[in-house]
Amino acid sequence: MKSLEIVYASVTNMVIHYCLEFAAPSIPDGAYRLVLGYHDITAKLETGEEAIFQKAAFGLSLPSRTVKGRQDLNFNIDNVSGEVSIMIDNALAADEEVKVTLRKYNEHDLSAPAEPPIVMTAFATELDENQVKVSATFEDLVNTAFPIRRYTSEIARGLVWL
Incomplete structure (x- = not known):
């Protein structure tokens, strides 16, 4: 059994740490990491790299399981200073892709995420009085062309009649 399955099935007071990571080239140190809770944690990523989550x-709100193709993750971050919103808005304004990764850790095992991380792409932010609302989406597989690589006359000269 996986460690999270044990936590879900048992009546214990083990805590699951929900961690968010925002990654873009313009974000200082390459990523901004948060953990839901009252204490910073140091945990290992799936790559084995150690990271501090603030x-x-x-x-x-996790997306529902549907077949519509696009699934969105919406979350609100209490952020009086607007730090998160400024970083994401700057990255989106520079046409950078902002990756949002949701990881779950068992409090007794921070050596790796307890489940495979959910990786999404941020597409919108909204700043309220003291909250940042961020929307992210999975890759839209239903509307993605197949094959992804298009054969045009520039890369496949045999397509043009001589």
């Missing part, structure tokens, strides 16, 4: 208050 304490934060945020709410998230």
Whole structure:
């Protein structure tokens, strides 16, 4: 059994740490990491790299399982200073792709995420009085062309009649 399955199935007071990571080239240190809770944690990523997640208050709504193709993750981050919103807005304004990664850790095992991470791409932010609302989406597989590589006359000269 996986460690999270044990936590879900048992009546214990083990905590699941929900961690968010925002990654873009313009973000300082390449990524901004948050953990839902009152204490910073140091945990290993799936790559084995050690990372510090800063304490934060945020709410998230996971996408429902549908066949519509596009699934969105919406979350609100309490952010009085607007730090998160400024970083994401700057990256989106520079046409950078902002990757949002959701990881779950068992409090007794921070050596790796307890489940494979959910990786999405941010597409919108909204700043309220003291909250940042961020929307991210999975890759839209239903509307993606197949094959992804298009054979045109520039890369395949045999397509043009001589």
